[in-house]
Amino acid sequence: MAKKTSPKKPRANAAPKTKRDGTWTEARFWQEIRMTLRKLSLRWPPRAEAKKKRRRLYTGPKKGNLKWEYQCDACRDWFPDSQIEMDHITKCGSCNYDAIAEFIVRLFCDSDGYQVLCLTCHSIKTFAEADYDQR
Numbered sequence: 001m002a003k004k005t006s007p008k009k010p011r012a013n014a015a016p017k018t019k020r021d022g023t024w025t026e027a028r029f030w031q032e033i034r035m036t037l038r039k040l041s042l043r044w045p046p047r048a049e050a051k052k053k054r055r056r057l058y059t060g061p062k063k064g065n066l067k068w069e070y071q072c073d074a075c076r077d078w079f080p081d082s083q084i085e086m087d088h089i090t091k092c093g094s095c096n097y098d099a100i101a102e103f104i105v106r107l108f109c110d111s112d113g114y115q116v117l118c119l120t121c122h123s124i125k126t127f128a129e130a131d132y133d134q135r
C-alpha cells in the first residue's frame with residue numbers, strides 16, 4: 001500500500017509568502033530593496049566627494065599601492081582605504097512601505113551628510129545605535 005504523501009506543511013508561524021509570485025515573504029522583499037538601494041548608493045557622487053575631503057597622500061613607510069590615507073572623524077587618526085567606512089551621520093532608518101521615501105532621502109544625502117569612520121569607531125557607533133533601538 002502506497003504511503004499517502006501530504007504536501008510539505010508550512011512551518012507554524014511562518015510568515016506568508018506574499019511577494020514575487022508567492023516565493024518571498026514581505027521581510028525578504030524589503031531586505032532585497034534595501035540591499036539594492038545600498039549597493040546603488042555606493043556610486044552616489046557626494047559619497048566619493050565626502051571621502052575625498054578627508055584624504056591626504058600617504059607618506060608612511062609601507063610600500064605598494066597605498067596612495068591615500070583617510071582621517072577618521074571620530075578618533076582623528078589616519079587609516080588606509082581598507083580600514084575605513086563611509087558612514088551616514090543620520091541613520092538611514094528602516095526600509096519598508098511606510099519609511100521608504102525617508103530612507104532614500106537619507107541614503108542619498110549630500111556630501112556633508114557623510115563621515116569617515118575607522119572600523120573600530122564604526123563598530124562602536126553601530127553598537128551604540130543598536131543598543132539605543134532596543135530601549
Ligand SMILES: [Zn+2]
Pocket residue numbers: 072073074075076077117118119120121122
Ligand atoms: Zn576612528
